Amino acid sequence: MSSFDLDAFLPYRLSVTSNLVSRLFARRYADEFGLTIAEWRVMAVVGADGRASAVAVRARTGMDKAKVSRAVAGLLARRLVKRVAHRGDRRLEPLALTPSGRATFDAIVPRARALEAELADGLPEDQRAALDAALRHIATRAAALDAEAGGGPD
Amino acid sequence: MSSFDLDAFLPYRLSVTSNLVSRLFARRYADEFGLTIAEWRVMAVVGADGRASAVAVRARTGMDKAKVSRAVAGLLARRLVKRVAHRGDRRLEPLALTPSGRATFDAIVPRARALEAELADGLPEDQRAALDAALRHIATRAAALDAEAGGGPD
DNA sequence: TGACATTGGTTCCATATGAAACCAATTTGT
DNA sequence: ACAAATTGGTTTCATATGGAACCAATGTCA
Structure with a gap:
């Protein structure tokens, strides 16, 4: 009976907590803004940096290429984000928020902060x-x- | 430019970290023991508690029914786990490690602890x-x- | 200036996922 | 005691996922 306390096992705690939080946010983003987590992440990077290529998103979020590509496609379709030409290197397709995207971003940020605060409440x-x-x-x-x-x- | 620092946003930090750690462990478990994370979780609960039903696994890990069911099926097929009858309530199908399962469990625990220690190293x-x-x-x-x-x- | 390697992105494909439908064993309410 | 509601588990089905193949634009180096 090699005692093993799963509850105290870090990777497990981390995963359980992260999944709960992700589910919570996923529901909120979907309900209130019609965004998936991946889409929100892309918007967050683009919104925070002002302008970002898929590579930048990947580097900051750890999402894989395909996921980023799909999220971007979704955002482009809803015109929350637009491509801006990068003269010099035409492989890069930098993204920027459209006015509508900026408005959505501005609406989400305070909601996200509030939910974050609720989670940390009492800590x-x-x-x-x-x-x-x-x-x-x-x-x-x-x-x-x-x-x-x-x-x-x- | 409503400044928003993604790096400091808790849900994001949590998710990125958790994903990195999960990937790391997934690779290890797969390489060394041929187990998925879900399978290892089931074994961990059963091994820690000595005996556990799918409900117990669900409660402790937050995995959904289907995932537990599939993980259990895999473990049963490889005879790392066996069902033990629960007289009284025949809906419950408690699980226990087989001798081979126990051996695997005993081999994993120290490896898992070592990897956990490596992660926390310097903290x-x-x-x-x-x-x-x-x-x-x-x-x-x-x-x-x-x-x-x-x-x-x- | 050409091959050849790299890099940014998209698409394909096989697998993983989870919500909901479903089945069987119990429990509850009357 | 029996119909209705609940609970444990499995399976179905539509979608999400990520690795690998792929295409296009650069970079490299002889």
Whole structure:
């Protein structure tokens, strides 16, 4: 009976928590704005950076190529985002928010912040800070370990 | 330019980190033991509790019915797990590890712990503790908020 | 200036996923 | 005791996913 406490196992805690939070946000985004999580992520990067190519989105969110491509297609179809030509390198197809996309973005941000605040409600500030730092630390370590083992460039 | 810092947004940090960690573990489990994450989770619950029904697995892991059912089918096929009759309520089909399953479980546990340690390597102990507490807190809040809004019982 | 390797993106395909339909064993209400 | 509601699990079906093949535009280097 090699005792093993699943509840205390970090990867498990992480996954359970992340899934719960993702589901919660997915529902909200879908209900209130008709966006999938992937679409919102793309908008978030483009909105935050002002302009971003699919590569930038990929780098910041860890989403794979196909997923980004599909999310972008959806946003283009609804004209929340538009392509802006990149003179110099025609492979790059930088994206920018359309006015309508900007309006949606501006509407979502406060809602997202509010929901985030609700989640952290009651969490001591120092713990909140520690959480963020720890998540970054772990993400960095995981990326390193993954690259080290088979995890090729793509 | 309603500034919005995606990197500091908790749900995003959580998801990115969780995905990286999941990928890492998925690769390990697959490479070394031929198990999917879902299968390992089932084994973990059954192994930790000594005996568990699909309902128990669901409750502890948050996996949905179908996923549990499929993972169990896979484990049964490879005889890592067996059903034990539950006299009294024949709907319940409690599971237990077979000797071979127990051996696999005993082999995985130390590997999982080692990988977990590698992830936390360099993380100050108090931050590590805060991380765990904060994740629990957030998971509880998220579950509450989700149930509150549409998120029915199933 | 050509091959040849890279890089940004899209599409294809086989697999994974989860909501809902479904079946069987219990429980509840009358 | 029996119909109706519930609960544990499996299966179906439509959709999501991600790895790999693919196309186009650059970059590289002899």
